Amino acid sequence: MADLRCEIAGIKAPNPFWLASAPPTDKAYNVERAFKAGWGGAVWKTLGEDPPIVNTTSRYGAVAVNGQRMVGFNNIELITDRPLDVNLMEIKQIKRDWPDRAVLVSLMVPCEEAPWKKILAAVEDTGADGVELNFGCPHGMSERGMGSAVGQVPEYVEMVTRWCKAATRMPVFVKLTPNVTNIQAPARAAKAGGADAVSLINTVNSIVSVDLDSMAPTPTVDGKGSHGGYCGPAVKPIALHLVAQIARDPECAGMAISGIGGIETWRDSAEFIALGSHGIQVCTGAMHYGFKIVDDMIDGLNNWMDGKGYRRLADFHGAALANLVDWQDLNINAELVARIDQDKCIKCGLCHIACQDTAHQAIAVSGRGPARRFETIDAECVGCNLCAHVCPVEDCIAMTPVDNGKPYMNWTQDPRNPHASAAE
């Protein structure tokens, strides 16, 4: 059994699987159920100043792809709509009842020092392990000068972070919005402000669909729609990239990372950790299937780590960063060619038509009916992987290395590059 205990910015938890600040962590009732189910921590749904905000109906939109529901998900919900003292009381009770779990509290108040000081003191009194500054929400609150309206201005990020660090002994996490051109700017600002950790990504600005009958974006509120925050499995690639951007930035070194974005499985989690996350947070997966998904996240991560000989999370934390390079450092002499396993091929022809219509005309077809055969034309194949991706049969098309005898050479060394430094 691997040791799944995780520590982020001094906060300890029995496992790296935390619930993100969102509807699943809005009340003691939900968080209690989550902890019973086995989640290692929870970031309480964002608290704000009283009076509480008011939400609309409906609030959620979703994207289904080929019958797979909620591949993408979005919301136009705001921060908690319950009174501050009710939330604080429940947080205190939860932390008292579940001392081994990480309990963080997400916060969002106007961009002035006094309200931040005031709410931090109140949270400190609950015994919570830390706070997460919500500079991420891209809808609703941002129109009021909060959420991503702060996160998109590095100077504000730094300023508020500094206020908070000065006002509390609790570790401060800064939650970043992906709705920026370069994630390193707000991340470095958080670091400069003294943040102990960054959490990312918050949701992506989005309109999930248009109802073509009512001609309104969804989700629709009395005939109108508004842009919302996009999340779910569809955003995972974006999140992985942004997490890695921060993890490999020397200027952000020393700041912990809590990875968020489309995580639903142990494998997703392991990928985030391999790219530098110290722990991960989940929302959509739990909203889709309930808290029970954490069973397989714990079990699967354990089994995978055992199989790889990793004893603790630190053993593979950031392990993939060494292999993440800039494009110009890739080996331009490496060569692959598609190999089609004729025994596995079901003759659907998807590889052929994809290559023929949209790539390099490198897969030939011969014969008809059950006798038809698809084969790579090696001289035309550029090893792009398209055929292997469209092939519906597992392991039928293998991208096979070609031994061309050429040494490593990157673009900066390539004589075909007019700006190359001299080869050799």
Add this chain to the structure above:
Amino acid sequence: MADIQAGRLSSAELAENFADVHRPLDRAGALAEANRCYFCFEAPCVDACPTGIDIPGFIRAIATDNLGGAALTILKENIFGGSCARVCPTDILCQGACVRNVDGDGPLAIGLLQRHATDHLDPSVAHPFARAPETGKAVAVVGAGPAGLSCSHALARRGHNVVVFEARGKPGGLNEFGIAAYKLPDDFAQREVAFITAIGGIEIRYDQQAALDRLRQEFDAVFLGLGQGGVRDLDLPGADLQGVQNAVDYIAELRQADDLASLPIGASVVVIGGGNTAIDIAVQAKRLGAEDVTIAYRRGPEQMGATPHEQAFAQTNGVRIKHWLQPLRLEGDGGAVQAALFTSAQNGAEQSIPCDMVFKAVGQTCLPMADDDLQLADGRIAVDQDGRTSLPDVWAGGDCVAGEDLTVQAVQDGKRAARAIDLYLQDKKG
């Protein structure tokens, strides 16, 4: 005493037994199934469809909620897409060719998807196809079954006028008189004919005994979609006993019955034959309340004309299939059949199966129209690859010509002949 009775089951039981054998897909089911389609390049299922429907094309249209487009994609190649969705032996056609048979997940339910699409054709549109301007040409079509009406529809689309001469009092051919009732319930055959003829330019005359020489004089061209009016004889001692009859006659009677409880059926029934008709009569007998139904076939399961799917269907309906039984004679008492006797083709032993009724289902034959110049081949009308007969202005298709005896093949024959007739009429001046 032969035990032959009407009303063995209650009307509620009969209604259930003769209701739609396949439950149609709902929207969610259709979307899930449509999304399983790989959208193959030059898909094998299309090659396997005698009418060449763009199957991946219509399935993709279902998946995108373009049901109207899906229906038209089907109907433009096969105007009988609705009945073919219900009666085609898809296991040996499109679904048999699906690449997903190979990867182990099972073929797409193409028949059910085709039905979903055609069932959802926009009912507010009277007919989805428009006629070309009138050509002034007139074509006689003999037989208002799938071949004849497929040809008629395709000719009407091209602007020709068609008169259909039908021997029976109703259109539809085998869809109306021959297919098992639970495959085309709710008067589907008649509704489909009404849809097909709604294009206009098609007049159907009933109870007609047309003479070919007169049709050739009166019309610019003739298409023969005669079907198989004759029944292959089973020359067996005792074949004239009471309770012995042709399966096709009984099925036609069943299909036309207002009240299934009025049909007399034996307690024990023996069916002699191995084709789909044998399956259809056996299962329908069982569903009418026969207690014991046996299909006796002279060879093995691989040689049966009925598809493996149909054989399994009969067996799951409680029908016993006995192979390698060569019929010897029928025995009776007081003029009514009492037992069917067979010789085992494996060991030569005699075997007697007691029964109250015997259905003969050993095949049907074409009864071609008398004309000295109409050449035949193996008892059917000889045609070239366009369906043209030895007479230059006469085409034929469907079960009266060589080839697979399938509704979908008949539709293709009619469609192909219509194309050839159209070219012929264009060349024929005046």
